[in-house]
Amino acid sequence: MSDLKRTGLYDLHVDLGAKMVPFAGYEMPVQYPLGVMKEHLWTRENAGLFDVSHMGQVILRGEGVAAAFEALVPMDVQGVTEGRQRYGLFTNDEGGIRDDLMFANRGDHLFVVVNAACKDADIAYMRENLAGIEVEEISDRALVALQGPKAETAFQKIADVAAMKFMDVATVPSAFGDLWVSRSGYTGEDGFEISVANDQAEAFVRALLADDDVAAIGLGARDSLRLEAGLCLYGSDIDTTTTPVEADLKWAIQKARRVGDRAGGFPGADRILAEFENGAARARVGLLPDGRAPMRAHTMLFADEVGGEPIGEVTSGAFGPSINAPMSMGYVPAELSVEGTVIWGEVRGKRLPAKVTALPFRPSTYKR
Amino acid sequence: MKYTEEHEWLRVEGDLVVVGITEHATEQLGDIVFVELPEEGTEVAKDDEVVVIESVKAASDILAPLDGEIVEVNDVLADNPSLVNDDPLNDGWFFKMKVEDLSVLDEYMDEAAYKAHIG
DSSP states (O other), rough: OOOOOOOHHHHHHHHOOOEEEEEETTEEEETTTOHHHHHHHHHHHHHEEEEEETTTEEEEEETTTHHTTTOOOOOOOOOOTTTTTEEEEEEEEEOOOOEEEEEOOOOOSSSEEGGGGGHHHHHHHHHHSEEEEEEEEOEEEEEEESSSSSSHHHHHSSSOOOTOTTTTTTEEEESSEEEEEEEESSSSSEEEEEEEEEHHHHHHHHHHTSSSSEEEEEEEHHHHHHTTOOOOOOOTTTOOTSOOTTTTTTGGGGGGTTOOOOOOSSSSSHHHHHHHHHOSSEEEEEEESSSHHHHHOOOOEEEESSSOOOOOOOOEEETTTTEEEEEEEEEEEGGGOOOTTTEEEETEEEEEOOOEEEOSSOOOOOOO | OOEEEEEEEEETTTTEEEEEOHHHHHHOOEEEEEEEOOOOOOEOOOOOEEEEEESSSSSEEOOSSEEEEEEEOOOOHOOTHHHHOOOOOTTTTTTTEEEOOOGGGGSSSSSHHHHHHOO
16 A cells, blocks of 8 residues: 555554555545444434545635636635635536535635545646636645534534534634634534644544544445435546536526526536526436345446336445435436336346435434 | 354254354454345255345355255344344354255364464
């Protein structure tokens, strides 16, 4: 694993007994001794702490940065007020998705968090396409997430964050230096994502873990948590071949980018806005398979139990510890995307029924 | 008790062989969320895929360690697959087989050899 990078919390993971695996070019903890299932349930009941330092943290600075950023994303960037964050997508000329991201209005700059696997490409892309805007990659800060119903109480012992609401962002002073905090996450739970200086990161995380309600959680549980919450994983559920409308991410494209003087003007706008009007040919849906066998990614989907060509494919599938049932997401033709439709997934040569269902699989508990 | 290279354990009970997977196997698999067992009365040949296990990580097949007939399966696992993690050597057993000649078990590892095998 010599080519793999390590986050500033690597030694802590090893110390905690994590099983380290290669992920997006980094050695990351897939699970700790608690195990994936218990880590998942712990996060839903208490508070889970995740190292997400492999993700890209970027500051965009310059005159008119919000308007400039709108040329790359179909989001209303200018409408995001200072201290607020929004979900975003880099689209491509074909209407596909280059990456998904979070961006926040921090007053004199935008703070952007992008996926680990895409960050080098994203940063090069922003530098190429944001004329007059300084694109600064933040490489001296770790990023951790604290998620779950007890996240606020645990974090409040270290920093004053209780007044923040879902998708608020703030710089919060602490004994570990200034923390760049957003009240958001990737689990469907209330919680925070926290950027902390690398040289303070381990001490900060150890202080959080000293709380009996906080446990370190690996990538395995992070994946089942986000899937129960109906959230897309870039590279699996969305990629350069899926459009935002196909991916059921219409909610992420605000009206200001669809009608009026700022409509369009982002890559792939023609296709995306046409699909917005007329619908897309296929749709990302939630699937609840019968029984307990998970329908994993790349399971082929069929309209009928026997015969016919595949109609689509599962893009994420796992067992949902909190719903105590298997769950999948995948793409099906629009006419089969209606809730309650039964389709068939081929698992080990047998077609098993799965019901199209609304996402998320488990209601999210954000603090609005 | 005997062990296969695929991390199954085989225990003789009267004229039957009880089959499960070892603690080492459950540690490698992670939390088990689904177990598909064969029908009782199925005749199997050595290396037939007889059990499917799905863990939080992936699906794995368990092969029949011997020729014989599946005479009993541990139905409890259908609703409670985590028994395999919690108690792999006892309550987490998979199936019982009837074999013609129990001496075929001799080709498998004993505990000391298995321990050496998993290092």
